[in-house]
Amino acid sequence: MGTDTLPAVDLDRITALAAELRELLGEAAVSDEDAALERVSVDGSTLSPVIMQKLPLGRAQLVVYPTDAEGIAVAVGAAVRHGVPITPRGKGTGNYGQAIPMAGGLVIDTSKARSIVEVGDGYLIADAGAPMIQIEQAANRTGQQVLMFPSTVQSTVGGFVSGGSGGTGSIKHGMLTSIVGGYVRSLDVVHAEPDARLIHLEAEQAHNYLHNYGVTGIIARVEVALEPQQPWSAFYASFDDFHDAFELIRPMAALEPTPRLVSADLPTLADALPNDEALPAGKASLRVILDESTIEAATRLVEQAGGTVEAVRPGLQNTMKLSMVSYNHPIEWLQKAYPGVYFHVEVGGDALVDRIDEVHEIYPGAMLHLEAMAQGTPGGMLAAPYTGEADLLAGFDRMRAIDVGFHNPHQWFVDYEPERSVELAKSTDPQGLLNPGKLVEPDVDTGRKR
Secondary structure (H helix, E strand, O other), rough: OOOOOOOOOOOHHHHHHHHHHHHHHOOHHOOOOOHHHOOOOOOOOOHHHHHHHHOOOOOOOOOOOOHHHHHHHHHHHHHHOOOEEOOOOEEOOOOOOOOOOOOEEEEEEHHHHEEEEEOOOOEEEOOOOOOOHHHHHHHHHEEEEEEOOOOOOOOOOHHHHHOOOOEEOOHOOOOHHHOOOOEEEEEEEEEOOOOOOEEEEEHHHHHHOOOOOOOOOEEEEEEEEEEEEEEEEEEEEOOOOOHHHHOOOHHHHOOOOOOEEEEEEOOHHHHHOOOOOOOOOOOEEEEEEEEEEHHHHHHHHHHHHEEHHHEEEEOOOHHHHHHHHOOOOOHHHHHHHHOOOOEEEEEOHHHHHOHHHHHHHHOOEEEEEEEOOHHEEEEOOOOOOOOOOHHHHHHHHHHHHOEEEEOOOOOOOOOOOOHHHHHHHHHHHHOOOOOOOOOOEOOOOOOOOO
């Protein structure tokens, strides 16, 4: 096990919990088979060479597959009665260990709890395991769309709001945690109580459970906001010089209606993406999900900047495909093309366009994958050959010096208002059973402690 792994649970407790869960939820809903335990004990942590060196961080001792929100509550209550740690999991598409069961115990795999409960005017209610693509399709059937979704469209809605930050749609709507009562209208959560039940929380109260990996309560059902559906198209352009592509990030994001996504890459990153005639080899790539009414304006921007429009592909299938080569995904493809070479840091700010050559000098061999973030602010992933964690951290001072905002993604701790989660968990998880190892308490002397 990795150095950060917590002690596993006594097997007698696991055996007793397994027996109770089989009685409550059925034989097929529970597994202690090695293949199942291995599958639910990993996520996308191989994207991080820092975390890779610490794997495995933990291994499940039991997994349960509830088929609805009520079943999630049943599983939590049973685990609490037996004193067994609980790690919630969606599709496991997170990249940094947040869904790895560091204390062993029970993994609640929510991916079978995937019902769309209700679609109304301006809202949709779904169980936590519903994939975002299913939610978007259900919204589309009523002439509506979700405000945003993660680039991995098969991610579950519970996983997204528990562990995500933003995604396709964030240019207009901002980040998940910046829209109090806006994106997530309400939640049904489950606290770590012996008689666990669904607790319905509206707007501001629900906000306290976003992006905290389930350490204060397991999200079992989600109500998301919807807006009128738009006719989206996937728009591809290429450039000889990546500077020209990067310069268009802000003008593209300023189109009205606002694009859902604007993304650009250097030739090396673009060449690592899946083969596509709209991604010509050796060219910088600009990719946009835009409203069809702005295609003509976007084409003018590209041609005025010396670029070539390679393709315009309408429809949900094409825009979802484009979303899947955005945000973290170009880094994943780069690592597949050059195994064991690259790491990345999340970065943001106007310097990513205005001072890009200096940005690339922060790390030897660095390349920026660029996105338009909230209100069109440049953001993205700075990838570079990995030479050790010390060198990675040393680059942060150089980023500060040229006004590049950054976030170190190579850790699994709750990093959004951890003080809030620590305080809330005192009442919602008094035994510390919810996703142990992911919540650290700020300390005025040492910065952070377990």
